[in-house]
Amino acid sequence: MTGATNAQVVHLLKNHLAVIVGFCDLLIADTPDGDPRKADLLDVHKAAREAMAVMPEVARRLGATGEELE
Amino acid sequence: MTNDRSLVLVVDDEPPIRNMEMRILQAGGYAVQEASGAREVFAMLDAGVAPDLLIADLDMPELSGEDMVRRIHASRPNLKVLYVTGNIDRLLDTRSLLWDGEAFLDKPFTANGLLEAVSLLLTRSISTQVSASSGRIS
Numbered sequence: 001m002t003g004a005t006n007a008q009v010v011h012l013l014k015n016h017l018a019v020i021v022g023f024c025d026l027l028i029a030d031t032p033d034g035d036p037r038k039a040d041l042l043d044v045h046k047a048a049r050e051a052m053a054v055m056p057e058v059a060r061r062l063g064a065t066g067e068e069l070e
Numbered sequence: 071m072t073n074d075r076s077l078v079l080v081v082d083d084e085p086p087i088r089n090m091e092m093r094i095l096q097a098g099g100y101a102v103q104e105a106s107g108a109r110e111v112f113a114m115l116d117a118g119v120a121p122d123l124l125i126a127d128l129d130m131p132e133l134s135g136e137d138m139v140r141r142i143h144a145s146r147p148n149l150k151v152l153y154v155t156g157n158i159d160r161l162l163d164t165r166s167l168l169w170d171g172e173a174f175l176d177k178p179f180t181a182n183g184l185l186e187a188v189s190l191l192l193t194r195s196i197s198t199q200v201s202a203s204s205g206r207i208s
Contacts (some may be wrong), residue, residue, distance in 0.1 A: 007157070011129065014156035015087055018178035021088035025181030026097060052178050059157075 006062040014055060020048045076192050077101045079121035081111055081138070082154070083130045091154075091184060098185045108133035108141075115142065121149065124193055128155040137207060150191045154179075 024045045031038045082088040087106050095102045103119060105111045107130055109177045124142070126135035133141075139151050150171040156178075175187045 011156045015084055015178045018088045019090050021178050022181055023182070026093055029097065029181070031207075048178075049180075055178070065096055 010055075010059045010062055013058070017048060017052055017055065021045070021052060024048060075099065075101050076122040077103065078123045078124045078125060078188060079103050079114070080131070081105045081107070081135070082125075082127040083132070084106055084127070087127070087154075091147060093182065094181045094184050095188065097181070097195065098188070100188070107131075108138040111138060111142070115146070123150045123152060123188060125152045125154060125188070128153050128200065151193055152187055 024041060028038065028041050028045060031041060078095050080088055080091045080095070080102060081104075082091065083106055083197060086102065088106070092102045092104055103114065103121070105114060111124075126139055126140065128135040130138070135153055137148075139153075142149060148171065149206075151173075153172070153174045153179055155174060156176070173187055173191050175184065179187075
């Protein structure tokens, strides 16, 4: 990420989170309630959702500007 | 959930995002096609592909989603568009008006958030802004 701007870093994080949350939603929907892996998926989903909730603050603190991130 | 086999064309230069959106839309009952950029979209439309809704990433290297849609709307003014963006605040700072049949979805979003936005656009002819929502596909 050398040379990446704050805005580019935030954009990248949001894209990665979107993929994690989106596919996690699909996997949870496809996993039966009795499957032991469902609890793991729900933990991943919860963590990703909490990361989503933090993103506005991350963007605010970084400024999401065109300045390069050190 | 809407299941009218409407055709949705997903346009994003990032394959993981495109694949994820396609899988969610297919699970929601939509017919889906994909393109990695504006040039591919123009070729598909010229070849006769007739989507009911276009999902466009705003930040694409070839041509921005907004510029791509502007060119498409010149010949297909009624094509509905869902813009996907990771920086909705910056976008709305520069553009306070949404045209009829347009909406924005802020990344990251949930599967239900995407399906709700698509369903709203396809079933209502009002300008709509949709934020990510919680929950699972049902």
